[in-house]
Amino acid sequence: MGSPLSEFISSSEPFSYSKEFKPMNPEEFRDKAHKAVDFITDYYKNVETFPVLSQVQPGYLKNLLPETPPNTPESFDTILRDVQNVIIPGMTHWQSPNFFAYFPATISSAAFVGEMLCTCFNAVGFNWIASPAATELEMVVMDWLATMLHLPKSFMFSGSGGGVLQSTTSESILCTLVAARDRVLNEIGVEHVWKLVVYGSDQTHSTYKKACKLAGIDPRNIRSISTRVEDEFSLSPIALREVIEADLKEGLVPVYLCVTTGTTSTTAVDPIKELAEVASKYHIWVHVDAAYGGSACICPEYRHFLKGIEKVDSLSLSPHKWLLSYLDCCCLWIKSPKLFVDALSTNPEYLRNKHSESDSVVSYKDWQVGTGRRFKSLRLWFIIRSYGVENLQNHIRADIQMAITFEKLVRSDVKFEIVVPRRFSLVCFRLKQLNGFDSNCTEFVNKMLLERVNSTGQVYLTHTVVGGIYMLRFAVGATLTEERHVISAWELIKEMANTMVKVDS
Amino acid sequence: MGSPLSEFISSSEPFSYSKEFKPMNPEEFRDKAHKAVDFITDYYKNVETFPVLSQVQPGYLKNLLPETPPNTPESFDTILRDVQNVIIPGMTHWQSPNFFAYFPATISSAAFVGEMLCTCFNAVGFNWIASPAATELEMVVMDWLATMLHLPKSFMFSGSGGGVLQSTTSESILCTLVAARDRVLNEIGVEHVWKLVVYGSDQTHSTYKKACKLAGIDPRNIRSISTRVEDEFSLSPIALREVIEADLKEGLVPVYLCVTTGTTSTTAVDPIKELAEVASKYHIWVHVDAAYGGSACICPEYRHFLKGIEKVDSLSLSPHKWLLSYLDCCCLWIKSPKLFVDALSTNPEYLRNKHSESDSVVSYKDWQVGTGRRFKSLRLWFIIRSYGVENLQNHIRADIQMAITFEKLVRSDVKFEIVVPRRFSLVCFRLKQLNGFDSNCTEFVNKMLLERVNSTGQVYLTHTVVGGIYMLRFAVGATLTEERHVISAWELIKEMANTMVKVDS
Incomplete structure (x- = not known):
């Protein structure tokens, strides 16, 4: 370097190391990434020719790969060949046009490019200053989607609420449930946590029960109200009221209701308006899980499935299901960001800065389970x-x-x-x-x-x-x-x- | 199609729709993705020329973008130009060579390609059958990394434990804490949840407190034991024992200890062996958060920082910090998969199949908060x-x-x-x-x-x-x-x- 400081640059560590190892050499990156694009294009062109459901037997892979990691580099072509010969036979091809299982996990060219850019920047947007664009684009896009769904202003940043991208519905439920839980516990005292009761139907997604258990709700207090074929497997407001009343008689404290717009088994739709009216009498936090069905509500002719949405506290919808976004992308809107942040905020010294202290910006780390987060809104922005x-x-x-x-x-x-x-x-x-x-x-x-x-x-x-x-x-x-x-x-x-x-x- | 079934194909829906809209046309994908590769290559070449810390002011973006989403398509070039002119000025460039903030979020060509393939397949690997390769490659790679770290067999699938990829350390802590919590509550009864106490130091990551609150630990029972400059801000086993003894005298129940290998503030290292020896006397679950420091332990000369790791219950390490993997990628190893799965499993009918019922395969949905999950192990496999x-x-x-x-x-x-x-x-x-x-x-x-x-x-x-x-x-x-x-x-x-x-x- 010819720097006057070069006297300080001699090594004193006992082990040798190679300065030549460059994990990100842009021209090498360009070459490999272009090859990957062609590989992926071919995959999408040929995906129809593979068995949709993988035909391998359990344990197939460990016999095809070495038990220990390689000490020295292997060539890119070798690894890509193994993707073709070793990985692809073990894939169940969610992108096959003949995949009709579960719910589809939809994709698009636009989202792929948005995801590439998200990866490229690799910005850890835990708060505003860590990448202002990551925070602000998410706010813009969440308001755009809210507009597409005709959500009331009470769920939008341009109103009094706001939205955030989570990885999964499970996280959306966990975070809102904890906000609801803490709102109640702040009134009745933490020692009464065992009294809290939560509600859903026997068609609510299985992850709901897990989220409730994670949040420390006594498993015996997770109500799974039976649905009936006559109601097309939707949750009955009358049944809900009966169960709540019975719990109150036992001295229990109702805290949270999960309503579903498009259940996993049969896409049953719970009546949001009527259920929210029941819940509001008991000050229960109402969350709508519209992971799958919500996407349809961007069409005017299906918007009625969200009738009454203005009465609920939070709503989640997963574009990774039906809005072409790739995994993992779950939109969560909440009416009371303050309650949410009260439950989820952290404020360590090493993340403080003049903006975070001034309350002028959103710190998305306080809207989720983790601290780190990816710049996922790029995908939705590209799609829309x-x-x-x-x-x-x-x-x-x-x-x-x-x-x-x-x-x-x-x-x-x-x-x-x-x-x-x-x-x-x-x-x-x-x-x-x-x-x-x-x-x-x-x-x-x-x-x-x-x-x-x-x-x-x-x-x-x-x-x-x-x-x-x-x-x-x-x-x-x-x-x-x-x-x-x-x-x-x-x-x-x-x-x-x-x-x-x-x-x- | 000339199919005899074509009589059934007439539309009866009131709204028209375009069959021409193809969100994934492979040749169009190829074209756009190649352009994106070149854009990203240029970004990495030029990232040094941008201000590392974004110079924008709060709210800069909403004035640059329309308040409502566009009804009709915009061109790819327009959007990419906006990335350049609107997004990049709002980025804090974590990939700049002049970024010395927080901890680095490291990257590599290999991981980028692995991530592209993960995105490409977009397989939702909640259980084995949903993509056998996604489950099995994760098992192989977690064992590889365990080998690189010289972890005992008790953390490996080839032994009696196993590993899983989480998104964040927060999730790793939350999931292990809930397993530890439920192990104790199964003995003493759920109504005693308010007695549970958890331990860390005043240098433990801020997310620890959040994870404890999420899991329903009474915030008053989250012990943040003071560290001292004389101990280089590591947690003292003597101080830990004193605090535990005081809690026992109060009738409280110690349940979980978070030990850190490389704290966020100063990379302090807690003495795993000595702390685990204290904790084991009280049957406390010990988790090691080696998010940052753990990566160094792949070098023999730094492995001593994990001394005593065979005595703990779980260990997490984030390759997205120092092992070139891009976000989000946190490795979690556990000694008792059964305890873990007991706390986190769900078993809805619509995900059952002969393999999941036979207990012959790992269902990774039972090792995490959510149900859906990406094929992240491809990245680590490509890197190694x-x-x-x-x-x-x-x-x-x-x-x-x-x-x-x-x-x-x-x-x-x-x-x-x-x-x-x-x-x-x-x-x-x-x-x-x-x-x-x-x-x-x-x-x-x-x-x-x-x-x-x-x-x-x-x-x-x-x-x-x-x-x-x-x-x-x-x-x-x-x-x-x-x-x-x-x-x-x-x-x-x-x-x-x-x-x-x-x-x-």
Whole structure:
């Protein structure tokens, strides 16, 4: 360097090290990243040719990889070849157009690029100064999405609330539940924590119970209110009131209700308005989990599923399900950021600065479980700008239209029935109970059908059991799915069923 | 399609939609992603030319972006131009070679490609069948890293334990704390939750307190044991025992201890072995938070910082800090997966399958807060294979060597002093207290120095206060940092100091 300071630069450490090791050499990066882009493009082009459901057996991988890490470098091409030959056979291909399992995890070119930039900056946006753009773009984008959903101003930064990106619905529930819990405990005292009761239905996502347990709610106080087929498996406000009243008689303290817009099993929709009206009488925090169904509400014709949303305390929705964002991206809006921050804030000296002290900025570390956080809003910003609201609405409509197609195909075959009404892009169906068959037998036949269909590797769908009925779930909406894939899937299902069941029609 | 089924394909929905909207057209993806690669390469080449610390004012962004989302698409070039002109000025550039704040968030070409593939697959690996490769590669890589750290077999899948990738240390602490809490509550009854006490030092990361509050520990029962300058701010086993004994006398129940290997303020190292020996007498779960310091322990000469690790229950380490992995990537190893899963498992019907029921496979959803999870192990796999263990060790050594250089430069100037001994690649220093100055005055001068240095935009460093002493933190190790950046930073600091303070030497 020729610096006058070079006398200080001699090594005194006992071990030698190589200054030549550059983990980020931009030209080398360019070369490898371009290769990766082509690899990924080929993957998306060919994903239809792989078995959707991986055909490997448990433990397949450990025999294909060394037990200990390599001491010296391996070539990029070797590793990429192993992705092709070792990893891909073990993948269940969520991006296959023939993936109809669970709920789709949707993607887009725009979100991929947004994610690349998020990775590139690798900014740890725990507070404003750590990257002002990361905090402020998230605020802008959360208000944009709130606008798309016609949420009231009470959930927006431009009003009195605000939004934050979480990784998962689980975190959104945990954080809001803790805010609700602490609001009550501040009044009644921490020693009464065992009295707190939380509410949901037997269709609320399984993660709700986990979040409640994490937050220290006594598992015996997690109410899972039964739903009925007559209510299309939605939570009944009358049943809710009865359960709350019974708890009050026991001296317990109701604290939180989780309402679902589009349950995982059957996309049932709980009546937000009526439930919130019940809850408000008891000062219960109401959270709406619209992880899947919420995305549809950007279309005017589906917005009614959020009727009454102005009465709740918080709402979460996962664009990684149906808004093309890749994992992991869960939007959470809250009406009372102050309550939220009271429960979740930390203020260590090493993160203090004049802005954080002045209260003029949002410190997103106080809106989540962790301290560090990624610049995820870039993805949503790229999606919304690249496609525009109209295309996003059409994307939702196109998926629902394909589900309607599948529903019609099922109805056209007398051997099958639609088990619960289709609301979004999930169709719940099964082989009918035949004369002379009992319900166990019907379940067995449907299980066998599912297993046979999935074992072909041509499609992947999953099942559920609701109200005692075993049913198959056909979830339309993987990003690459076209109508022809839905039709082929039906033909395969029908063909398999025909080999198993004969009906006089 | 010419399919006999086409009669079913007519639309009956009231709104029109465009089938032409393809959010993932592979050739369009290829084009945009290649452009993004070149944009990112240019960013890494030029990042040194941007002010490290963003110079924008709070609220800068909302005036530059529309308040409502666009209805129609905007061009890719327009959006990318906005990244350049609107986002980048609001970034604090964590990847600048002149970033010496907090702890570095390190990166690498290999991890970037691994992350691209993780994004590409977008597999939601909540259980084995949802993508066998995602579960099994994580198991392999966690065992590899455990091998690199010379962890005992009791933390490895090839032994009796296992590892999992979390997003943050906060989640690792929360999950292990809940497992520890439930182990005790299963014995003493949930109604005694208010008796549980947890332990750490006044140097334990701020997120620890938040995790404890999330888990429902009474905030009054979170012990933050004072450390002393004589112990180099490490937690004293003697002090720990005294505090535990006092709690037992009060009828409280000790449950969890968080030990830190490399604290955030000064990289203090708590004595694992001695603390674990105290804790074991009281059946306290011991967790080691080695988020930053743990990475150095892949080098034999630093492994002694983990001495006694075989006596603890869990250990977390964040490769997103010092092992080139990008955010967010925190490794957690546990000795008793069963205890962990007991506390965190869910078993909804819609996720059941023959493998999950047979107990033959790991369901990682039962090892974390959420249900969904990304295929993050690809990044670590790419890093370890692309570079090999030796290069990774040399990377750690090179950073520490640069910190030693900076330390020597500080010591060479009589106006400055090293406040706490350097252990890793963080140097804590300050302008000395001068004759006739009181400690407030010294703090003020150091604050002014920090502000002046950062306001140049040429470097970014942060501060802390430990033992009542305000000090500057110079954290070496941003991936692009070379010795010349460290020397230039010192010259800037010295120059600024010279304009503020004159000493006879």
